[in-house]
Amino acid sequence: MTPTRTLAAASLALAALAAPSQAFDIDAMSDAERSAFRSEIRSYLLDNPEVLMEAIGVLEAREAEAQATADADLVSSLGDEIFRDGRSWVGGNPDGDITLVEFMDYRCGYCRRAFPEVEQLLETDGNIRLVVKEFPILGEESLLASRFAISARLIAGDDAYKAVHDALITQRASVTTASLSKLADDLDLDGDAILAGMEAPLVTEEIRANHDLARKLDINGTPSFILEDEMLRGYVPLARMQELVAQVRADD
Known part of the structure; x- marks a missing residue:
């Protein structure tokens, strides 16, 4: 990742931490801001595809945990x-x-x-x-x-x-x-x-x-x-x- 892109990604992360509702309110962004935001996300993921696999793993783990909880509740009721x-x-x-x-x-x-x-x-x-x-x-x-x-x-x-x-x-x-x-x-x-x-x-x-x-x-x-x-x-x-x-x- 280039220094410029690193700085941009860091800025996005800091903005999200400081004011998540504003930083990630897509509807509140201008067309140019929205386009730049999406472009930065795409570039970051292309440079770091392992992040996708990590995110998928987290999602699958959460879904499995939710399913196990739902199953346990269902078994208990029956x-x-x-x-x-x-x-x-x-x-x-x-x-x-x-x-x-x-x-x-x-x-x-x-x-x-x-x-x-x-x-x-x-x-x-x-x-x-x-x-x-x-x-x-x-x-x-x-x-x-x-x-x-x-x-x-x-x-x-x-x-x-x-x-x-x-x-x-x-x-x-x-x-x-x-x-x-x-x-x-x-x-x-x-x-x-x-x-x-x-x-x-x-x-x-x-x-x-x-x-x-x-x-x-x-x-x-x-x-x-x-x-x-x-x-x-x-x-x-x-x-x-x-x-x-x-x-x-x-x-x-």
């Missing part, structure tokens, strides 16, 4: 629906000091990728409560799988749900009535009863309620997690999840 709906399957340590909620779809590739890592997180930590929200959004096979899993829980209990859930999230074959019947046989469950219960009002209501909750939380993809009051949209690697859990405990 706490009963998220953590204590009385329907969703609860795994891990039901009395854990931290609750992790997962919105998942059985046909979602990233949900399948997250599954063994969530399992490892629960096993190695031992003090995390997991709430699973059936959130079928990827077509008819997703809906069939969720209806079957929920029906299995209602008819055969939580252990049956866990077995069905684990089988469906790792299954690569298409989900059909025939494949679900075979799955029930493989798990020694009453497949006819579970299949017959898939259209029960309680099954439909649970899926509808999860979709309504997701809309309120602005969740439109899977997997999506809620770790205490923090929204985690998308797949989160195990190491990062462990860091976040440790951070939550440290903040308490």
Whole structure:
């Protein structure tokens, strides 16, 4: 930057500090002053493009902080629906000091990728409560799988749900009535009863309620997690999840 330009930039900064409302009131400037002001800003940014990246970084950090605050407020206002709906399957340590909620779809590739890592997180930590929200959004096979899993829980209990859930999230074959019947046989469950219960009002209501909750939380993809009051949209690697859990405990 030339000495003249440096002096001009410094003068602008001093003017802003001394009388910001006047220095940056564009409407109060004459056409010549406005043109000179804009020209100086442009010249400064061209000479110092790193300032743009710094400003963008600050803006992104502020937006992320604002989003986190908004998410925490939203989670707090919907706490009963998220953590204590009385329907969703609860795994891990039901009395854990931290609750992790997962919105998942059985046909979602990233949900399948997250599954063994969530399992490892629960096993190695031992003090995390997991709430699973059936959130079928990827077509008819997703809906069939969720209806079957929920029906299995209602008819055969939580252990049956866990077995069905684990089988469906790792299954690569298409989900059909025939494949679900075979799955029930493989798990020694009453497949006819579970299949017959898939259209029960309680099954439909649970899926509808999860979709309504997701809309309120602005969740439109899977997997999506809620770790205490923090929204985690998308797949989160195990190491990062462990860091976040440790951070939550440290903040308490």
